[in-house]
Amino acid sequence: MLTFIGMTMVTAFRVLGRNRLRAGLTMLGIIIGVGAVIALVSIGQGAKEAVRAQVASMGTNLIIVWPGSTAVGGVRSAQGGAVTLTVADALELKKKLPLLVDTGWAKRDTMQIINGNKNWNGPVNGISPSYLTIRDWSFTGGGPISQADLESAARVAVIGQTIVENLYEAGEEPVGSTIRIKNVPFRVVGVLSPKGQSAQGSDQDDVIFIPFTTAERKLLGTPFLGIVGAIFGSTSRLDDLPEAVDGIREVLRARHRLQPDQADDFTIRTQVDIGKVQEGASETLTVMMFAIASISLLVGGIGIMNILLVSVTERTREIGVRMAVGAKRRHILMQFLIEAMTLGLLGGLLGIVFGIAGARLMTVVAGWPTIIAPSSIVVASVFSLVVGLFFGLYPANKAARLNPIDALRYE
Amino acid sequence: MPLIVCQDLWKVYRLGDVEVQALRGVSLSIEQGEFMALMGTSGSGKSTLMNLLGCLDTPMKGHYWLDGRDVASASQDELADIRNRQIGFVFQSFNLIPRTSSMENVQLPLFYRGLSIREQRARAADALDRVGLVGRDQHFPSQLSGGQQQRVAIARALVTNPAILLADEPTGNLDTESSREIMAILADLNRRDGLTILVVTHDSDVAAYTSRELLMKDGQLVGDRHRMPTGVATP
Numbered sequence: 106m107l108t109f110i111g112m113t114m115v116t117a118f119r120v121l122g123r124n125r126l127r128a129g130l131t132m133l134g135i136i137i138g139v140g141a142v143i144a145l146v147s148i149g150q151g152a153k154e155a156v157r158a159q160v161a162s163m164g165t166n167l168i169i170v171w172p173g174s175t176a177v178g179g180v181r182s183a184q185g186g187a188v189t190l191t192v193a194d195a196l197e198l199k200k201k202l203p204l205l206v207d208t209g210w211a212k213r214d215t216m217q218i219i220n221g222n223k224n225w226n227g228p229v230n231g232i233s234p235s236y237l238t239i240r241d242w243s244f245t246g247g248g249p250i251s252q253a254d255l256e257s258a259a260r261v262a263v264i265g266q267t268i269v270e271n272l273y274e275a276g277e278e279p280v281g282s283t284i285r286i287k288n289v290p291f292r293v294v295g296v297l298s299p300k301g302q303s304a305q306g307s308d309q310d311d312v313i314f315i316p317f318t319t320a321e322r323k324l325l326g327t328p329f330l331g332i333v334g335a336i337f338g339s340t341s342r343l344d345d346l347p348e349a350v351d352g353i354r355e356v357l358r359a360r361h362r363l364q365p366d367q368a369d370d371f372t373i374r375t376q377v378d379i380g381k382v383q384e385g386a387s388e389t390l391t392v393m394m395f396a397i398a399s400i401s402l403l404v405g406g407i408g409i410m411n412i413l414l415v416s417v418t419e420r421t422r423e424i425g426v427r428m429a430v431g432a433k434r435r436h437i438l439m440q441f442l443i444e445a446m447t448l449g450l451l452g453g454l455l456g457i458v459f460g461i462a463g464a465r466l467m468t469v470v471a472g473w474p475t476i477i478a479p480s481s482i483v484v485a486s487v488f489s490l491v492v493g494l495f496f497g498l499y500p501a502n503k504a505a506r507l508n509p510i511d512a513l514r515y516e
Numbered sequence: 517m518p519l520i521v522c523q524d525l526w527k528v529y530r531l532g533d534v535e536v537q538a539l540r541g542v543s544l545s546i547e548q549g550e551f552m553a554l555m556g557t558s559g560s561g562k563s564t565l566m567n568l569l570g571c572l573d574t575p576m577k578g579h580y581w582l583d584g585r586d587v588a589s590a591s592q593d594e595l596a597d598i599r600n601r602q603i604g605f606v607f608q609s610f611n612l613i614p615r616t617s618s619m620e621n622v623q624l625p626l627f628y629r630g631l632s633i634r635e636q637r638a639r640a641a642d643a644l645d646r647v648g649l650v651g652r653d654q655h656f657p658s659q660l661s662g663g664q665q666q667r668v669a670i671a672r673a674l675v676t677n678p679a680i681l682l683a684d685e686p687t688g689n690l691d692t693e694s695s696r697e698i699m700a701i702l703a704d705l706n707r708r709d710g711l712t713i714l715v716v717t718h719d720s721d722v723a724a725y726t727s728r729e730l731l732m733k734d735g736q737l738v739g740d741r742h743r744m745p746t747g748v749a750t751p
Contacts, residue, residue, distance in 0.1 A: 106630075108627075108630065108632060108633060109627070109630065112627060112633070119615070119616075123615055422611060423613050423614070425611075426611045426612075426613060426624075427613075427624065427628070428572075428596065428599075429570070429572065429599060429605050429611075430599065430600065430605070430624050430625040430628065430672065430676075431596050431597065431599050431600020431601070431625050431628040431629065431676075432596065432628050433592075433593050433596040433597075433628070434592060434593070434596075436628055509572045510567050510572050510573055513572075513607070513611065
């Protein structure tokens with residue numbers, strides 16, 4: 106049996122090799138289909154991985170609460186448009202919800218920053234020290250803002266990589282230097298390690314952190330002290346996020362004295378929510394990709410069937426001879442099925458090669474991240490084999506049902 | 517017991533509305549080692565008889581014992597097996613598989629029998645040797661003359677050591693010289709190896725090589741005479 110399959114495969118390759126152009130054109134449908142899928146899957150995987158990395162770079166099990174979504178006479182203000190969240194809210198959350206391992210708060214504004222003869226316009230964030238822990242920031246030099254800095258409203262700053270690049274000469278040590286924010290001198294105590302783009306595409310490294318108290322007293326000039334731009338929290342486990350969100354909502358509604366019929370005057374988002382938006386987009390892409398793949402595999406399969414029907418007609422006498430010397434129906438059936446599967450598989454493998462090349466090209470030319478998933482290669486191979494088998498069944502069956510006498514006499 | 521016994525074979529074809537009675541009660545008995553010519557005009561039923569003898573087809577009525585076994589009611593797969601083991605075919609138009617070497621063409625029946633490639637090659641080389649075709653085993657049919665192609669076809673028929681070799685107009689596509697060579701090979705196989713051979717022909721020169729002449733007309737066997745072969749004398 107193995108000898109039979111082996112020799113039939115040799116015959117199949119020889120038949121295909123005899124008519125390379127025809128075999129190539131027949132396989133084109135499968136090649137294009139599989140190639141497109143492999144390329145799109147690797148682009149999709151690359152995008153997904155990039156998003157996952159971005160979402161992960163936000164911090165661990167992060168919850169963000171923004172003031173806003175207040176409806177005044179039916180008109181909703183923008184997120185952050187209301188001044189309803191305070192430091193006291195954050196402290197209350199920390200006290201009432203043991204589920205939150207950390208709570209922090211922040212407030213931001215874009216300001217002029219000067220170092221020597223260089224200047225930069227960057228977002229200055231007044232934060233509580235725990236903020237850096239929640240967001241999972243680490244340092245390449247120096248250290249974080251301390252609780253003492255917060256209490257004394259110290260003029261210290263922690264700066265991101267983009268700031269370093271724009272305010273310092275290469276080789277200049279930022280830690281210990283003095284920069285001026287809105288003309289107020291700050292001592293740089295730490296440099297953050299880079300995080301790259303956020304899920305929304307903004308540069309997360311273009312950032313300066315100073316103690317919250319320093320920000321509101323010395324830079325921002327707030328009308329009421331203790332108003333924050335956002336409250337941040339984190340849980341130790343991802344599964345705790347929904348419960349923590351419910352807890353935060355309950356505590357804040359109580360503190361803000363909201364009636365049951367009133368909407369929240371704040372918005373809670375978790376890392377999971379933010380990831381979901383991106384995943385939704387990639388799911389749409391996946392569905393479309395499978396539609397394209399199915400159509401081109403169908404077209405490719407019909408191409409294989411068509412050419413095999415031609416082949417069966419052309420080789421009618423050969424089939425007759427084979428039957429005359431003792432080939433059984435299943436031998437003839439197997440021969441054409443193996444030819445069909447060879448066409449399918451070969452097309453699939455070529456498609457995989459082209460797909461990988463296409464994905465690489467996208468990475469090189471357009472700079473899109475791509476990941477070649479081994480599973481997609483296996484699935485593509487199996488699918489092209491199955492397509493060959495399925496669309497080869499009818500022609501192969503037609504060949505096997507030939508009457509040896511008629512086949513031998515066929516002109 | 518004779519190698520082949522046919523008893524009252526009937527075969528009727530339907531061509532559109534017309535019923536063609538191709539065989540109308542043919543009875544025949546063939547001994548091991550006979551060399552026969554089956555003659556008759558076209559439409560006399562000789563091709564139909566050969567198809568039945570070659571197990572390519574089954575009769576509508578009657579019995580056909582091949583080597584003691586009634587094959588008239590065998591299934592398609594059983595017929596394929598019988599063709600593979602007991603029958604060797606040689607056709608007018610050679611019917612070699614194109615773009616496939618002589619060696620592989622000769623191997624084909626053994627391939628369907630499931631022998632190992634080593635054994636297939638050994639037996640195919642031996643068969644090619646028996647028809648006097650040496651050093652041509654890697655040639656494609658298109659690289660061989662008509663006579664050489666027919667020799668490959670005979671080797672393919674021989675390779676399974678069949679009970680009977682059926683040759684349908686084996687010289688019909690060949691020139692006189694090649695025809696003589698092919699018939700000499702067949703006569704030699706019959707005389708030296710005792711191979712039973714039936715040649716379908718309408719050429720009396722071909723029939724002259726044989727020792728028994730069967731004549732068909734209108735689906736019936738109308739002549740059956742034994743005689744001394746005369747064609748063999750030609751070297």
